[in-house]
Amino acid sequence: MLAQQALDKMLLRPPAIGITPKPGGKGVVGLPVYMWTERGPETYGPNTASASAGGVTVSATAKVSRIVWNMGDGATVTCTTPGTPYRAEYGKKPSPDCGHRYSAPSSTTPTGKYHVTATSTWTIDWQATTGQSGQLTETRQSAVDITVVEVQVLN
Template sequence: MNPQPPAGSFMWGENDPSEGGAIYTSTCIDQVTFVYFGPEGPPAVVIDPAVLAQEALDKMLLRPPAIGITPKPGGKGVVGMPVYLWTERGPETYGPNTASASAGGVTVTATAKVTRIVWNMGDGKSVTCTTPGTPYRAEYGKQPSPDCGHRYTAPSSTTATGKYHVTATSTWTIDWQATTGQTGQFIETRQSAVDVTVVEVQVLN
């Protein structure tokens, strides 16, 4: 408080102002309280970098994979043909995505990026890709994907729905570093899904 209450004020309670302490005001939701601290003053506020890291993470928008797949949903693929799997590359769908948070002179910077995508293909098999995948182009023809692909060995008519339900689950790894030297890591997952139709081509002799 400035000025300090006079000696003998009820605010001092049983404390002696001549010992060098002081009365501080504390305001919380419009309610003011009076607190006595000795000569050393109020205790230092301890900043937890992990809390700031979470605040930085909360500022990011980390989306599930923006699925790209051949055959395209709504179209038809063929048993045995290469299936290409990929996601859009961007800060929100693959990273890197960066944000910071500060308090009490401490700043934490967090960087998030996808470290893998697990594709469950709906036929009981899964594909784990550590790249965003390669978008399919017509000139690739029947060549398999160089980094993230699959082949169906049975038509989707063998499933209850007549389609393969494909899910893509991305694992976001968020590394953070504080200006005080501390570091840490969070893991987040996001998932999206599509349905594809795969048919079997009958060869006539």
């Protein structure tokens, strides 16, 4: 019960999605897509809190253990890091830790966009002053829509 009270004191947010192409921009079929989340106590951890009652204190630490990205094209990507934000100097190199490539344009979907969801799994380890310990799990989800186009090359 005290572990849950400590958890309730924490603000655990869903991933603050970073993705290339940016929502509102356009990506290209076959080029690397980078996915990442903002790194902070509320979006990736660690986040800590404690609760006390009757002379017992429980300390809890929460951190994201994985983010599962549903890419909107039937593919899922599981990342165990917050991901690497894309920078122009990376060019066409794939993400070193959290990426994807689309093989079809988003125009093949009913909305004309890929609906990308990111679900973070928070693992909360707790320890009581009595020596007891345990683990809780929470999930949070956020989403964005992105456009991916096909480039035609003419000879």
